[in-house]
Amino acid sequence: MSKHSENPTRGTRTARTAAATLVLATTLAGCGFVNTGGGDGSDGGTSGTVTAYVNTEQSAGLAPLVEAFEQETGSTVDVSSATTDELNQQLRVQLTSGTAADLIRVSPGSSSPVAAGVLGRADELADLSDAGWVAELSEDTRSLAEVEGEVVAFPVSRNAIVMAYNREVFARAGVEVPTTWSELLTACEQLSAAGVTPISTPFQGGIYLQFWVYALAATLVYAENPEIDAQMAAGETSFVSDARWNETFARIAQLNDAGYFSDGMLGIPPDQGLQSVATGESAMVLLVSAGLPQLYGYAEGGEEAFDVFALPANEDASSTHVAIAPDFLAVNAEAENPEGARAFLDFLARPENVEAYADEMGVLPGLAVDAELSSDALEPIMPMFDSGRTAGYANYLWPNGDVQQTMLQSGQEWLDGTIDTPALLEQMDAEYARGTS
Amino acid sequence: MTTVLDRATASRADDPGPRRRRGRRAVVPYALIVPALLFYAVVVLYPTVAGGVYAFTDWNGRRAATFVGLDNFVQLGTDPAPRSALANTLLIAVSTTLLQTLLGLALALALHTSLVSRNVLRTLFFAPALLPPVIIGFLWQYVLTPSGPMNDALSAVGLGALTQNWLGDPSIALASVIGVIIWQNAGLTMVIYLAGLQGVPEELLEAAAIDGAGRWQRLRRVTLPLLVPATTIAMSLTLIGSLKLFDQVYVMTGGGPGYATETLSVVMYKEAFVSGRYGYSTAIALVLTMIVFAFAFVQLRGLRRFEVDA
């Protein structure tokens, strides 16, 4: 026991030091210990502060506009941000607990527990139908922003799913931009023969897998049968019994079986998948347009090294549709400062601001206003955009986020050959049924 | 765990234990427990009970909860995700507990000697246990990508045949996760064993050596029996930790590819915060709690008997 019987005053000193640290720390950081009623939205709307909780990308695009708005109106917009996953998880808890911000980022349709459709049906979002910008909603956006006849979400921008390719790799292999499915197969064959991986498929986590389903479904399912969601909801058809859905998955399987996808794709994270296209190890990658700046960042030549095209899905080039997705902001039904939040949305809806945001982020304008984009990154798909050959992401009108979750997780097993296509579709149907019951 | 303490108290029969002197001394007031109990009640006891109730409802975080009896538990038996998560969780718990204990013991025995490098090595082996699990997850996710440092290093030293798609191949992803967990926590087990080894009297080992016991026999007959308390603590901490494993898996694989590395904690989290099914998620949490209790109980029983025999 000798080692325990040390000088007792040492312990007292430790205690005293601890107490001193405590006092010091309390004094130094006093404001962080209690909510003083400012800046966190708990102040009952006494000031002109609007709180906002958005995802990281929106935060970057909104920053200059927030500044302009604050200058013009003299009010404050207090923006917090998080990655989309993190935001979705926290927002659910915050809404349940009544601690959510005035303006919140919501997913389109019913694709997550914090999607516009889900929250709108539960009356957790304010009705924005009387706003001036409602007239400028495009048809596909409106169907996702509207719940039970009320517009509950504002599209900050729209994203498209595009195939980005490395120009030099295509040129070296003598490959033309494919406009039909068989041209795509030929291109892959040529690229494969030239010793490059035709298509980079960073399917770790499954995020990039879903783009394939949505892009192909835009042409194969939605262009052919716009009523598919209503029919599925009514139980008239299902994934496994619908020939078009089967074809969508069969196309992905065809490319996979032919070996045109990356080796070890289930272990490749997105950033490495993009990198391999930039270095020329792979020729192309299917991604959302918001990911283009990241891709450009990996190449010495930047934007010039790449171009995009719409993923063809059949033999009729003129029927190719592009899958697009609005990125929404909504006003919390229990907002502390609903007027301020609406005023900020009206500000964002001005044509010059719609344009500024789209330019800043390299995305498509959210509203159908006359916007002149300075970037021509998406030029190749603009004709489809202008002629209305677009469709929303397939998952948006599925009853909940779980169908998608199952598609991604079981989809990995499917790619790996553990389960076959009917089994995958049946699992998705089971989740779908669970969501509608 | 409690049994260790009881036993330890009982074994010090020659020591003036607290029980004996109860009559004579002034009583330490129970009031001293109050501050700790207050924190504990607010943070753990109340929320656990309040949350546990949701397991029997269909609460989704929005509308009022309705009582659904045991529906959630029935559902649990039929869903594929929780079922593979249950199997994975048990596999992770059993294999990390065994392997980590063995590795920790081996490291401790090696570093209890007079190796020149022992202090540096002790620090090194313990270092991963200091890192935030989130950072461990990011780090290994990077190290284990198909064209990442692990495969590069294997190729560089001529072991190119061993390269793997560590986290992307469903048949080995779980083994990779287990490897990472052991890498992270073996140092903690080692430290516990090093502490235990300090309690092995040198004289006893010398006496055994004089009696003609070889190294292996001394280890088996003298050292290991004396290390049973350390083993109990090390194994209990590892077991409980690995049953509740979340951060590393969530960051490294998110439960994938497919359902290959799904654990109960990850499913629980996804059900609550991705799907918004709190009631169901809570039911999974309750099942996990039962499993932890059962394991802790069985393990303590087993180890206690082992010590009596020894």
Next chain:
Amino acid sequence: MSARRRSAAQLAGRFSAELGMLLAALVFAFPFYVFLSVALKTPADLAASPLSFPTDPALGNFAEAWQRGDLGQAMGNSVVVTALAVALLVGTGSIAAYALARRASRLSYGVYLLFLLGLMIPLQLGMVPLYQLMRDADLLQTYTSLIIFEVGHQLPLVVFLYAGFLRALPADYEEAARVDGAGTLRAFGSIVFPLLRPITGTVVILTSINVWNDFLTPLLYVGGSAQQTLPVAIFAFRGEFASQWQIIFAGMGIAIVPILLVYFLLQKYIIRGFASGLKG
């Protein structure tokens, strides 16, 4: 076997043991090497060869991570939360364990078991009710909410460690003090607490690590606010710099320095603390 031959064999054995351990250590340290070399590379360097040591260490990565991630603020937050939570844990935990260890009644054993339950209950079970409790107390996005949470959450471990140690500690000194007329608290403060130093060292290290590294609850309570702690900031960072591994790793490097420091300062206690805990 002659003495000389035996010692030669011993020497060879020692040498191979030493070599074997160094080899094991190399394998073990490999991820750390990756960590450091990535954090010190320029993007071009990283793309060229992920494995080689950086030719020209890019210390700028650390500066960039520090500034762009606002890690200074986050580190300050982590220090405040960790220091206060650990101080409270040592204070409330040691004194509670003292009462539990010195009262050999059924009640005290029951309370002790109740604390131990906390080691086994998964956090997720009470996550939402606790969050709502913090909301009702208007403590979200404050240090206070995190400190209260961490203290309650870590107490089972602390009580477990202190109680084990105290049971092995003879009550003679404190009783002598009390015979001399010192009150319970005085006796505890001046006699018992100093005797607890080795286990206090262990408690401080283990709880500092746990509190400093905690992620899920801080994310929920203070994520996105000015009070967010380092792991939360690093996680957000990962989302923001998805592609820039060198910056992410540099940021993570910054996040672990303080905890390594605490460890180096207190490391002699950790084995000693466990040793005494095992004895008792």
